[in-house]
Amino acid sequence: MKYVLLCTALFLLCRFSFPSPIPAAQSTEDLKSIEVYLDKFFPSIYKSDSRTLEERIMEMQKFFHLTVTGKMDAETGKVMKQPRCGVPDVAQYRASPQVWTKKVLTYRINNYTPDLPKSRVEQIIRQALNVWSEVTPLTFQRTYGPADIEISFAYGAHGDYNPFDGRGGTLAHAYFPGRDIGGDAHFDESERWSESNREVNLFLVAAHEFGHSLGLEHSNVRGALMFPTYYYVNPNSFRLPLDDKQRIWRLYGKRK
Known part of the structure; x- marks a missing residue:
């Protein structure tokens, strides 16, 4: 009986104390498409990018005013599939804005x-x-x-x-x-x-x-x-x- 109670306690602790992996049921192909989207539209402005996939998804969700979870949900996936402009959404590093100097x-x-x-x-x-x-x-x-x-x-x-x-x-x-x-x-x-x-x-x-x-x-x-x-x-x-x-x-x- 004590063994059963101990196993149950450990299961509940693991179930509610730790976040599940980023998209729990995503295939390798799905994860690749997510990374391609983030690489294209939310690239790092630095040479090295130490952000996790969860942090990058959160950045995208914040930009589009979605629920910021870092997880791939239906709402986030829908936005990623919408027709759009090919220019990145994060401001690229520029010392000053690029403008035309003529009228x-x-x-x-x-x-x-x-x-x-x-x-x-x-x-x-x-x-x-x-x-x-x-x-x-x-x-x-x-x-x-x-x-x-x-x-x-x-x-x-x-x-x-x-x-x-x-x-x-x-x-x-x-x-x-x-x-x-x-x-x-x-x-x-x-x-x-x-x-x-x-x-x-x-x-x-x-x-x-x-x-x-x-x-x-x-x-x-x-x-x-x-x-x-x-x-x-x-x-x-x-x-x-x-x-x-x-x-x-x-x-x-x-x-x-």
């Missing part, structure tokens, strides 16, 4: 998606750039030569060591201001691009990516244009949220 920026459309007429792509790109020129002193001029912001549609690996992953997942990515690839915006041609609420709306993604082209990091404010995951808003009634305005004003000031 007139050029852009070039290198190719077109077959999902929309060329004229509509051109109009949507202008509309997405206007989102930022309406609230800052910046203006954008289209050119057919080398440009500050080069716009391209591409599949998979496309020459920038940042390959796309097919339909869903990463929709597009852009680079902060600078030379060469700086300012450029790339869109995954595996997606089905539209100008409505079908598949992926090109205007919403382009406006977001051009925020990166101007130097903005991701925002963790739900509803902000620079929030990393995709959600639909009617482009005809779109207004740049206050969080995005305040952050772009800190870089370039207000439009007079």
Whole structure:
């Protein structure tokens, strides 16, 4: 009898005193996909990363305003599977924000998606750039030569060591201001691009990516244009949220 009671006590002590392993029933493949997601969107800003997987999951959960447990639950898994921008969510180490030092920026459309007429792509790109020129002193001029912001549609690996992953997942990515690839915006041609609420709306993604082209990091404010995951808003009634305005004003000031 004493042996039975002792075994029961030890079981209860182990059951409630120690946390269970990070996803208790996750397969090796699932754990690998979690690590790939965290490596891409929540990388360490230091050369060595001593954080545990649980700590990295907690960082991701905190950013997305989820219940911070460090465990893979349904809510966390759902966010990881949402279509999103390919730029990391943690601020990369920079001595100072990367911004353009000129007020007139050029852009070039290198190719077109077959999902929309060329004229509509051109109009949507202008509309997405206007989102930022309406609230800052910046203006954008289209050119057919080398440009500050080069716009391209591409599949998979496309020459920038940042390959796309097919339909869903990463929709597009852009680079902060600078030379060469700086300012450029790339869109995954595996997606089905539209100008409505079908598949992926090109205007919403382009406006977001051009925020990166101007130097903005991701925002963790739900509803902000620079929030990393995709959600639909009617482009005809779109207004740049206050969080995005305040952050772009800190870089370039207000439009007079």
